[in-house]
Amino acid sequence: NAGVTQTPKFRVLKTGQSMTLLCAQDMNHEYMYWYRQDPGMGLRLIHYSVGEGTTAKGEVPDGYNVSRLKKQNFLLGLESAAPSQTSVYFCASMLGGMLDYEQYFGPGTRLTVT
Amino acid sequence: EDQVTQSPEALRLQEGESSSLNCSYTVSGLRGLFWYRQDPGKGPEFLFTLYSAGEEKEKERLKATLTKKESFLHITAPKPEDSATYLCAVQGYAGKSTFGDGTTLTVKP
Numbered sequence: 352n353a354g355v356t357q358t359p360k361f362r363v364l365k366t367g368q369s370m371t372l373l374c375a376q377d378m379n380h381e382y383m384y385w386y387r388q389d390p391g392m393g394l395r396l397i398h399y400s401v402g403e404g405t406t407a408k409g410e411v412p413d414g415y416n417v418s419r420l421k422k423q424n425f426l427l428g429l430e431s432a433a434p435s436q437t438s439v440y441f442c443a444s445m446l447g448g449m450l451d452y453e454q455y456f457g458p459g460t461r462l463t464v465t
Numbered sequence: 466e467d468q469v470t471q472s473p474e475a476l477r478l479q480e481g482e483s484s485s486l487n488c489s490y491t492v493s494g495l496r497g498l499f500w501y502r503q504d505p506g507k508g509p510e511f512l513f514t515l516y517s518a519g520e521e522k523e524k525e526r527l528k529a530t531l532t533k534k535e536s537f538l539h540i541t542a543p544k545p546e547d548s549a550t551y552l553c554a555v556q557g558y559a560g561k562s563t564f565g566d567g568t569t570l571t572v573k574p
Contacts (some may be wrong), residue, residue, distance in 0.1 A: 355508075382560060393469075393552055393564035394509070401560050409561060441508050452497045452556050456508030 353377055355457035357442050363463045364432040372427040372460050374442030382445040383425040384409075384454065385417060387438040394441060400425055401447070432464045467492040471553050471565035478543055478572050486538040486568045488553030498536050500529050501552040503567070509552055512538075543572045 358373045374383065381402050386394035396409030398417040406417045414436060416428045425444075429436060439461050443454040470489045478484055490498065497516050501509035513522045515531040522529050526547060528539040538551055548571050554564040 384562070386564075391566070393471075393566040394554075396561055396563070399561050407561070410563075443508075447560070453499070453511050453514055454509075454562065455511070456501075458508050459506075 355442055355444055355455050357440075357457040357460050359460060360458065361461050363465065364429075365465055366433060368432050369428070369430050370432065370462075371429075372440055372442075372462075374425045374427070374444075374457060376423055376425075376444040376455070378444060378446070378455065379422070380444035380455075381422075381447045382454075383419065384443040384445070385415070385425065385427045386441045386443065387411065387436075388441060388459075389438050397427065397440075434464045436462065437464045438462060467555055467557055467563040469553055469555055469563050469565035471551075471568050473568060474566070475569045476571070478540075478570070480544055480572055480574050481542050483539070483541045483543070485540070486551055486553075486570070488536040488538070488565055489534060490536070490553070490555045491534075492555045492557045492563070494558040496556045496558055498531055499554045499556070499562070500527075500536070500538055501554065503550045503552055512551075540570070543570070545572045545574050548572045 355376045384399045385397040400419040403422040442457040445454045500512040503509045513529040518533045550567040550569045552567045554562045556562045
């Protein structure tokens with residue numbers, strides 16, 4: 352049981368390049384989330400999904416797109432990277448249901464855009 | 466809009482010196498309030514979930530409490546290994562969580 356995994360762990364992009372971050376969970380969780388964390392700050396929600404095939408915008412969605420084609424995977428895409436997207440990206444999943452709202456986090460992806 | 470404010474931003478304690486961290490929140494329809502611990506370079510690790518005012522939970526030297534407007538994380542006789550950033554979050558009925566900026570705790574031996 353690997354929990355939540357993220358690929359890649361580190362990435363350097365040039366302005367204007369595109370990339371996709373992959374999040375995978377093996378706990379059969381319904382909910383999945385993408386956050387970004389900037390130095391000295393908490394987590395800000397980018398997009399989330401309440402089930403396979405669904406996505407919704409979070410607090411800071413601009414410049415990002417997501418897809419949840421399979422229940423276990425949640426993809427975060429940057430179509431045209433900007434220096435302001437330099438951050439650490441965390442994926443999380445949650446079972447949901449009655450009184451089960453604990454989120455499990457992946458180890459993070461450190462992205463630098465030059 | 467849901468909001469979470471944590472204080473203080475940073476807290477330095479001597480080993481054995483007890484203290485509390487504060488989390489003030491506003492949320493439309495509280496499903497749960499969460500406390501996480503985050504070590505440098507790692508993802509947040511779940512500590513507690515509190516669901517209703519008056520609820521308390523304990524784990525080793527940590528105790529979390531909840532009122533209708535705030536939550537406290539009490540640390541009793543801390544040790545250096547308790548040094549970390551502690552994050553508070555609330556989840557409303559929309560299924561998304563809002564996090565505070567965290568309190569960075571340093572415990573000196």
